[in-house]
Amino acid sequence: MKRRQEEVAVWRGELARREEVAVWRGALARREEVVMLSEEPARRREDVVLWRREPMRGPGMGRRKSFPAMCRGGFFLVLVVAMLFPWAGKVVAQGGGQYWDFPPMAPPHEYGDIVMDRVSSAAGRKPVYFSHWSHRRTAACLVCHFELGFEMEKGQTEIVEEDLGNGLYCGACHDGKTAFGNTEKTCANCHRKRPSGWKKKFKKFAKPFPKTGYGNRIDWVEATEKLDPPFSLSGDKPMAFDKRLDLAAEWAMVPPAMFPHVPHVRLLDCSNCHPDIFNIKKKSTKHFEMRFILAGKFCGVCHGKVAFPVQDCKRCHPKMRGSRH
C-alpha cells in the first residue's frame, strides 16, 4: 500500500499543477477516509454505505492534453495501412507490438492468478496461490478491493495469518461456513503451488461461457450476467450510472476508445477508479495514452492483469476494422 501511494503521489505530482490538486482536496480527503476505514473493520460497512450514497463530484482537473506528436513515424503508417484492410486488428496488434512492449501473456487457465508471497516463504510456508477466475462467482471485485481492503496490486496487502481468524481478508468468507475455514487440514488449500489438474478445472468452468481471443478467453461481461456474483457484503446494489464515454484518440485515423460505465459499475466501486486513476471529467485525465496503459496505468491497472488484456484492441476501440461490435 505504501509503495502504491508513493507511486500515485509521484504520478500525480508529475501530472498535475498544485492548484489543480487543491481543487481535488475534497475528493482526496474522502478517499483517505476510505483507506483509514479499511483498517477499522467494525465501522467499515456502515461507512461503505455512506460513502457510496455520497456521489463523487468536483470539477475536472486539468485541461485536455497538449497537442501530441501525431505522426510518430512508422507507427502512423502501420495504422493507416491497418485501417484500410479488414485484417486490420491483427496488423495493428502486430504493428503495435513493434512500438509497444506487450507484457507476456499467461495461458488462459492462469491469467489473473496470483502468487502471494509477501510473508509466507519467510515464515516457512508455501506462498498462497489465489485465483481470480475461480472467485468470479463468489463476489464482485469491489467486495475484495473496496470492502475487504485488498490492494489492486500484487504483494501490497499486509495480511498476516491472525487476520484470517479475525474475519478479515480471505477470512471474511473462509470461515468454515461460506467457504472452507482455516484449520490444520486446510492450510494447504491456500498455501500451495498451482494445483495439478488446474487446466482441466478451468476448462470445465469456462465451458458455459462465450469465448474471446485473449486473457482467460472468457467474455466476462456475459459470464458475469450468468454468474451473478454478489455485489456487496452490505447488501448494496450497483449505482445506476450508465454513462458511456467515447474517448477520442489523440492520433488521426485512430477510432476512439469506448468507456462504458455499466459493466464496470456492476463490479467495481466508483472509488476503485475515481479519483486515483481517472479524473471525473471526460478527457481530462492527462497522459492518457496506450504506452502508459500498457505499463499498467489507467485502464491497464486491470486490463492486462485481471480484466481482458490490451491486445484485445477492438473491445475498447470498437470501430477498428474486424470489430465484433
Ligand code: HEC
Ligand atoms: C475474493 C477476493 C477478490 C475478488 C472478488 C477480486 N480480487 Fe483482485 N485481488 C485479490 C487479491 C487477494 C489480490 C492480490 C493482492 C495482494 O497480493 O496484495 C488481487 C489483486 C488484483 C490485482 C493486481 C494484480 C497484479 O498482478 O498485480 C488486480 C488488477 C485485481 N485484483 C483486479 C480485480 C478485478 C478487476 C476484480 C473483479 C473482476 C477482482 N480483482 C476481484 C482478491 C480479489
Ligand code: HEC
Ligand atoms: C468474498 C468471499 C471470499 C473471499 C474474500 C475469498 N474467498 Fe476463496 N472462495 C470463496 C468461496 C465461496 C469459495 C468456494 C468456491 C466454490 O466452491 O466454487 C472459495 C474457494 C477458494 C479456493 C478453492 C478454489 C481454488 O481456487 O482452488 C481457494 C484456494 C481459495 N478460495 C483461496 C482464497 C484466498 C487465498 C483468499 C484470500 C486471498 C480468498 N480465497 C478469499 C470465497 C471467498
Ligand code: HEC
Ligand atoms: C483461506 C486461505 C488461507 C488458509 C486456509 C491459510 N492461510 Fe496462511 N495465509 C493466507 C494468506 C493470504 C497469507 C498472506 C500471504 C502472503 O502475502 O505471503 C497467509 C500467510 C500465512 C503466514 C505468514 C504470515 C504470518 O502470519 O506469519 C503463515 C505462517 C501462515 N499463513 C500459516 C498458515 C497455517 C499454519 C494455516 C493452516 C492452519 C494457514 N496459513 C491457512 C491465506 C491462508
Ligand code: HEC
Ligand atoms: C473502471 C473505472 C471507472 C469506474 C469504476 C467508474 N468510472 Fe467514472 N469514469 C471513468 C473514466 C475512464 C472516465 C473518463 C475520464 C477521462 O476521460 O479523463 C470517467 C468519467 C466519469 C464522469 C465524467 C463524465 C463526463 O462526461 O465528463 C463521471 C461523472 C463519472 N465518471 C462518474 C462515475 C461514478 C458516479 C461512478 C460509480 C458509480 C464511476 N464513475 C465509476 C472510469 C470509471
Ligand code: HEC
Ligand atoms: C479497476 C479495474 C478496471 C479499470 C481501471 C478499467 N476496466 Fe474496463 N473492465 C474491467 C472489468 C472487470 C471488466 C469486465 C470484463 C472483464 O473482466 O474482462 C471490464 C470491461 C470493459 C469493457 C467491456 C467490454 C465488452 O465486451 O463489453 C470495456 C469496453 C472496457 N472495460 C474498457 C475500459 C477502458 C477503455 C478503460 C480505461 C479508460 C477501462 N476499461 C478501465 C475492469 C476495469
Ligand code: HEC
Ligand atoms: C482497455 C481498453 C483499450 C484497449 C484494449 C486498447 N486501447 Fe487503445 N486506447 C485506449 C484509451 C483509453 C486511449 C486514449 C483515449 C484518450 O486519449 O482519451 C487509447 C488510445 C489509442 C491510440 C492513440 C494514441 C495513444 O497512445 O493514446 C492508439 C493508436 C490506440 N489506442 C491503439 C490501440 C491498439 C492498436 C490496440 C490493440 C493492440 C488498443 N489500442 C487497445 C484504450 C484501449
